[in-house]
Amino acid sequence: MPKEKMSGAQAVVRALETEGVDWLFGMPGGTILPLYDALYGSKKLKHVLIRHEQVGGHAAEGYAHASGKVGVCMGTSGPGSTNLVTAIADAYMDSVPLVVITANVSRPLIGTDAFQESDITGITMPITKHNYLVTEPEDLARVIKEAFYIARTGRPGPVHVDIPKDVLQSRLEFEYPESIHIPGYMPPILEAPRLSEAAALVRSAQRPCIYLGGGVRSGDAYAEVTEFCELTGAPVVTTLHGKGAIPETHPQCLRMFGMHGSRYANYTIQNSDLIIALGARFDDRVTGKLATFAPEAKVVHLEVDPAEISKLVTATVPLVGELKVLLPRLSAEVRKVFAERGRPDLGPWWKRVHEWKEKYPLRIKQEGEPDILPQTAVARLWEKAQGKNPVVTTGVGEHQMWAAQFWQVSKPREFITSGGLGTMGFCLPSAIGIQLARPDATVIGIDGDGSFQMTLQDLATAVDLRLPIKIFILNNLFLGMVRQWQELFYEERFAETPLSDCPDFVKLAEAYHCLGLRAARLEDLDPVIDRALAHRDGPCIVDVRVKREEKVYPMVPAGAPLNDMIGGD
Amino acid sequence: MVEKTEQVPSGNVHTLSLLVENKPAVLQRIAGLFARRGYNIESLSVGPTERPEYSRMTVVVRLTQKPVQQVVHQLQKLIPVIEVRELSPSDKIERELVLIKIKTPERNHAELRALAETYEAQIVDVSPDALMIEATGTTAKLDTLEERLESFGITELCRSGVIALERGFKTLAPPHLKGT
Numbered sequence: 001m002p003k004e005k006m007s008g009a010q011a012v013v014r015a016l017e018t019e020g021v022d023w024l025f026g027m028p029g030g031t032i033l034p035l036y037d038a039l040y041g042s043k044k045l046k047h048v049l050i051r052h053e054q055v056g057g058h059a060a061e062g063y064a065h066a067s068g069k070v071g072v073c074m075g076t077s078g079p080g081s082t083n084l085v086t087a088i089a090d091a092y093m094d095s096v097p098l099v100v101i102t103a104n105v106s107r108p109l110i111g112t113d114a115f116q117e118s119d120i121t122g123i124t125m126p127i128t129k130h131n132y133l134v135t136e137p138e139d140l141a142r143v144i145k146e147a148f149y150i151a152r153t154g155r156p157g158p159v160h161v162d163i164p165k166d167v168l169q170s171r172l173e174f175e176y177p178e179s180i181h182i183p184g185y186m187p188p189i190l191e192a193p194r195l196s197e198a199a200a201l202v203r204s205a206q207r208p209c210i211y212l213g214g215g216v217r218s219g220d221a222y223a224e225v226t227e228f229c230e231l232t233g234a235p236v237v238t239t240l241h242g243k244g245a246i247p248e249t250h251p252q253c254l255r256m257f258g259m260h261g262s263r264y265a266n267y268t269i270q271n272s273d274l275i276i277a278l279g280a281r282f283d284d285r286v287t288g289k290l291a292t293f294a295p296e297a298k299v300v301h302l303e304v305d306p307a308e309i310s311k312l313v314t315a316t317v318p319l320v321g322e323l324k325v326l327l328p329r330l331s332a333e334v335r336k337v338f339a340e341r342g343r344p345d346l347g348p349w350w351k352r353v354h355e356w357k358e359k360y361p362l363r364i365k366q367e368g369e370p371d372i373l374p375q376t377a378v379a380r381l382w383e384k385a386q387g388k389n390p391v392v393t394t395g396v397g398e399h400q401m402w403a404a405q406f407w408q409v410s411k412p413r414e415f416i417t418s419g420g421l422g423t424m425g426f427c428l429p430s431a432i433g434i435q436l437a438r439p440d441a442t443v444i445g446i447d448g449d450g451s452f453q454m455t456l457q458d459l460a461t462a463v464d465l466r467l468p469i470k471i472f473i474l475n476n477l478f479l480g481m482v483r484q485w486q487e488l489f490y491e492e493r494f495a496e497t498p499l500s501d502c503p504d505f506v507k508l509a510e511a512y513h514c515l516g517l518r519a520a521r522l523e524d525l526d527p528v529i530d531r532a533l534a535h536r537d538g539p540c541i542v543d544v545r546v547k548r549e550e551k552v553y554p555m556v557p558a559g560a561p562l563n564d565m566i567g568g569d
Numbered sequence: 570m571v572e573k574t575e576q577v578p579s580g581n582v583h584t585l586s587l588l589v590e591n592k593p594a595v596l597q598r599i600a601g602l603f604a605r606r607g608y609n610i611e612s613l614s615v616g617p618t619e620r621p622e623y624s625r626m627t628v629v630v631r632l633t634q635k636p637v638q639q640v641v642h643q644l645q646k647l648i649p650v651i652e653v654r655e656l657s658p659s660d661k662i663e664r665e666l667v668l669i670k671i672k673t674p675e676r677n678h679a680e681l682r683a684l685a686e687t688y689e690a691q692i693v694d695v696s697p698d699a700l701m702i703e704a705t706g707t708t709a710k711l712d713t714l715e716e717r718l719e720s721f722g723i724t725e726l727c728r729s730g731v732i733a734l735e736r737g738f739k740t741l742a743p744p745h746l747k748g749t
Contacts, residue, residue, distance in 0.1 A: 121594070126601050130648045133594070150648065184590060184651040187743055307642035 003175045008137045009038035009168040012101065015144040017044045018176050021072050023063060023436045024048070025056035029076025030116060032103035034168040048436070048461060053080050055429040055458040057087020058418075061096045062433025065416045066391060066441075068220060070097045070151050071433065077104045078116030081162070082123065086423060088158045089127040093420025094241065095218050097156035099147045100124075106166035107135065121162045129157030137170040145177050154186050155305040156218050189306075189320055198276075198300045198317045199333035203341055205274035207349045208234040209297075211257075211286075214241030214419070215279015219304060221323035222246075222412045225278060228331050231338075233346055234276070235353050237265045239286050240419045242279075244409035254353070255408070258286035259556045260401040263360035263568055266556070268353050270294055270563045277301045279323050282312040283420070288562035302326055360554075360569055362405050371547035372522050374399060374474045378406040378446060381472060384529050388442040391434050393417060395427040395451025398480035401552040403446040425454025431469040432462050442533065445471035449499055450479045459512040462539040470532045470540045476548045477501055484551045488566070509541040518543040582611070583637050584656045584663060584733050587626040588741045590649035591617070598647050599626065602640065608632060612665075612730030623651060625741075627663075627732045629708075652741045656733050663733035667711045668693070669702045669718055670725040677721060688714045699724070 006014070012035055016024065025048045028036040039047055050056040053075040060071030071091075075081045081102035091098045105114045121133045130150050132143045140163070147159040202208065210232065216225050226246050229236050237257040238245055248255050257265035266288075269275065275297045280286075287293040290312060301308075301315035302323060309318040319326055364375040382390075392407050393416040394400040400417060409415045416434060418426040427447040435443045452473050462469055483497040509516025515535050519528040519542065532540045554568025589595050596615060603610050611629040618625045630637070637655060644653045656663075671681065675697055685692055690704035704714055708731060715726070735741075 122597070125594070125598060126605055182648060185648050187645075187652070305646070307639070307646050309642075311639060311642075 003173040005171060006174050007034065007038065007168065008140055008163065008170050008172060009034040011137075011140045011172060011174045012144065012163070012168070013038045013042050013045065014174060015141055015176060016072065017042065019070070019144070019148045021070075022046055023433075024072040024074060025050050025059045025063075025433070026074030027051070027053055027056065027076070027080065029080045029103075031105055031165040032074065032076040032080065032168075034165060035074070035101070035103060035163075048432070048465065050429075050461050051457045052455065053083035054086050054425070055432075055455050055461070057084045057098070057100065058090065058423070058426050058429030058455070059433035059436075060098050061087065061091050061094075062393060062416055062430030063437045064096050064098060064433070065217075065430075066413055066434040067437035068413065069437075070099055070148055072099050072101070074101045076116070077102065077120070077165075078118050080116075081120040082118055085123060085127070086421075088124055088160060090418050090421040090423045090426070091158040092127045092129065094418065095156050095214060096158065097151040097218075098158035099144070099151050100128075100158055100160040102160065102162050103168060104133070104162050104164045107164045108166075110164060121160065124160045127158070128160045129155075131160035132162065134161060134163045134167055137167050137172040140167070140172065141174060141176050146180060146182060149180050150182070150185065155215075193319050193321060193326060193329070194317050195319070195330050195333040196337075198319060198330055199337045201274055201298055201300055201317060202232055202276065202334050203337040203344060205298075205344065206346075207272045208232060208274040208276065208346070209269045209272035210234050210236045211269060211275055211277045211280055212236060212238040212242035212245040213278065213280025214239065215303060215323060216242060216245035217412060219279055219323035221279070221327060224324055224327045224331070226250075228278075228327055228334075231331055231334055232276075233343070235268050235350070237261070237269050239280060239283070240404055240417060243404065243415040244412050245279075247410045248408040249410055254357070256404050257562075259288070259558075260405065260552050260554070261286075262362050262405070263554050263565055264353065264356035266554075266562050266565065267356045267360075269297075270561075271352070272297045275299045277303070278327065279303060281308045287312065288556045288564070289559055292561035294562075302330065362568070364406070366522075369547065370522065372519060372525055372544060374402045374476070374544075374546040374550055375406050376522075377472065377474060377519075377525060377544050377546060378402050380525055381444065381446070381529055382407050384526075384533060385442060385444060388533065389440060390414065390444055391416065391438060391441045392444050392446060393427055393430040393434055394445065395447040395454075396422045396424045397448045397451055398476075398484060398552050399446050399448040399451070399474040401481075402474065405552075407446070424448075424451040427451060428455050428458055428462070428469075428471060431471065432458065432465070432467060435467045435469050436465070443467075443469045445469060447471050447473050448480060449473055449475040449477060452505075456508070459509070459514065459539065459541070463512050463514050466538045468536045468538060468540070470535070470542065472532070472542045472544055473505055474546050475505070475543050476546050476550070478548060481552070487549075487551070488555075489557065505541055505543040509539075514538045515540040516543070517541070518545070520545045581631050581633060583630050583632060584661060584731060585628040585630065585641065585644070585653060586656050586733055586735070586741055587628065587644065587653045588618070588651040589624050589626055590651065591622055591624045592649055595624070595649045596626075598649065599628070599644065602643050602647070603630065606636070606640075608636070608640070612728070614730035614732050616732075627730070629731050652743050654741060656735055660736050661733045662736060663707055663731050664705055665708055665711055665731050666703070666705045666729040667715070668727045669704070669715070669723055670699060671702065671718060671721045672699045672724045673721050674698060681718075681721060684717060690714065
């Protein structure tokens with residue numbers, strides 16, 4: 001590629017175009033003006049003007065999660081960049097590939113406490129996979145190339161690039177590098193993977209359990225995972241981010257385990273003698289009390305990030321590498337062992353699993369109940385959305401767990417949520433990003449009244465873009481999950497969890513020039529869902545008044561053993 | 570010179586050796602990994618290597634074994650960290666430098682010179698009522714020297730922190746970077 005003279009800002013735009021970026025999310029401001037000026041001339045980049053930078057960050061996450069590409073968001077110096085911090089931390093915890101671009105004050109002003117200056121690279125250092133402060137214009141092209149590469153490869157994550165205003169304004173000779181050399185990144189693994197040892201464990205296990213995490217999604221290894229699961233014939237449990245790693249309607253899939261997983265999923269992993277963990281990190285929300293987690297199980301842990309191996313649960317056989325590459329090799333070894341020694345008889349194990357499943361199904365006790373149960377709302381919505389190419393996203397709280405329990409995902413990248421950081425306010429921004437990435441999909445947000453109010457100002461953004469997203473607010477006028485903990489563990493001392501019946505979400509929707517609906521009684525539910533799903537002209541907000549004190553069951557109290565569950569029996 | 574063996578209780582002092590890119594903010598990334606976990610760094614030294622693009626860091630921490638392995642893994646994950654390894658006590662040469670200023674009348678100088686000689690230390694600055702001693706060696710040796718000098722009245726002291734290399738032919742640079 002021949003060198004071309006241009007400004008630093010034009011170089012950023014050119015680099016983003018070269019990386020194949022289509023949508024990016026941000027808001028202009030004083031120091032990032034040169035970049036917006038350059039963006040004005042771009043024919044390839046489509047910029048979404050959000051109303052708060054955090055929303056731009058979550059929208060980029062939704063976009064990345066739904067599309068499998070790198071999400072891009074931007075912010076100006078000072079508050080424009082600090083507002084991005086929550087979204088960056090969220091992406092870091094959930095391994096979402098993002099490139100976050102911020103402008104900073106000009107180089108001579110850095111460190112002088114200039115107007116809208118902040119040490120944003122200092123702030124984002126522990127919540128990014130990597131970050132850069134670009135002090136030399138000639139580094140710009142290389143840094144952006146590296147940022148995209150680091151964000152999407154290995155265990156994906158957010159990469160932050162901070163560019164001083166005078167670097168954006170400087171003239172440079174632009175040449176986009178073809179190759180990348182980062183000497184300390186993803187060093188080659190020297191030891192050969194202990195595949196035959198892992199396969200031998202799979203063969204000798206009598207009570208195996210496959211545990212799928214978000215790594216299946218980020219490693220794009222759905223086909224390989226389904227093949228492995230069917231080969232072994234073992235029960236499969238997933239995490240919140242593992243939802244959709246295998247169709248939840250698959251006969252081997254016991255769906256989500258953990259704090260609000262089903263009893264049968266928890267009992268299965270807890271009683272297993274072998275856990276095969278694929279792209280997972282043994283988070284405290286799935287293991288319960290670590291010391292009592294699956295006490296008889298040996299562990300085969302296949303994971304791209306070596307730092308996750310034996311971090312919390314010691315791996316009997318660690319397998320470090322890309323799921324997509326390593327898992328087919330493990331399958332081949334397992335096939336070999338099965339051919340030599342026959343398949344293990346998992347009949348007795350499945351019998352126990354089926355007994356648990358029959359005894360403790362996830363139930364909805366709507367009968368005789370005049371109020372709408374939130375579980376019913378999710379289940380009806382799920383049924384009615386079938387065949388409409390649905391993608392679901394959520395906020396954080398009780399509604400999120402009901403969605404996880406009753407929304408069955410059949411395809412990858414169909415359930416998009418904030419898991420690790422647990423960021424309330426994620427739903428609406430994420431829905432915006434998802435709909436842009438997947439114009440064909442029916443994007444359904446399942447939100448809570450508390451969560452929705454954290455980012456509701458960006459309804460304006462969704463209206464501007466005429467995005468037909470549908471946000472169902474399971475409205476119980478509480479900060480429900482915290483209230484649930486207060487009821488169960490804090491002697492019903494409901495400190496600061498009741499929310500006032502304000503704003504009127506239907507009128508709010510109308511004020512934003514979009515459709516607002518309400519389902520206050522059970523008989524309203526179906527027609528309202530039908531109307532919302534049929535609405536294609538811009539966003540739709542549905543205020544679903546649910547039974548206020550309904551709780552998420554079953555539940556493993558924080559710090560309790562995984563099989564020590566409350567409710568759901 | 571006879572090397573003094575480690576006097577510190579074993580099992581909780583760990584020496585980590587890192588090869589890192591010689592770039593701004595690398596030290597902050599590394600220090601941050603310890604800080605966020607509430608681990609105190611006993612000593613940290615950083616300086617240039619035989620290749621200008623890399624620096625070497627020696628970090629001494631007091632931790633139990635499991636967190637150390639985690640820290641090693643997390644350090645390895647940092648993009649500017651080329652390689653990191655815990656050096657085993659038997660397999661490393663480790664040195665530290667100390668400068669000690671002693672305020673003492675001239676009549677004590679002879680005795681101090683003799684003491685310094687025992688520790689292969691040098692007197693690097695002399696004034697009528699003070700002198701400065703420079704010594705190198707293992708942490709344990711410098712600890713003993715410090716103890717011996719205490720009665721003379723140490724007014725100021727500065728230790729470099731440990732630097733260390735593995736014995737033998739092994740190097741920290743990973744194979745894909747060797748000889749490039």
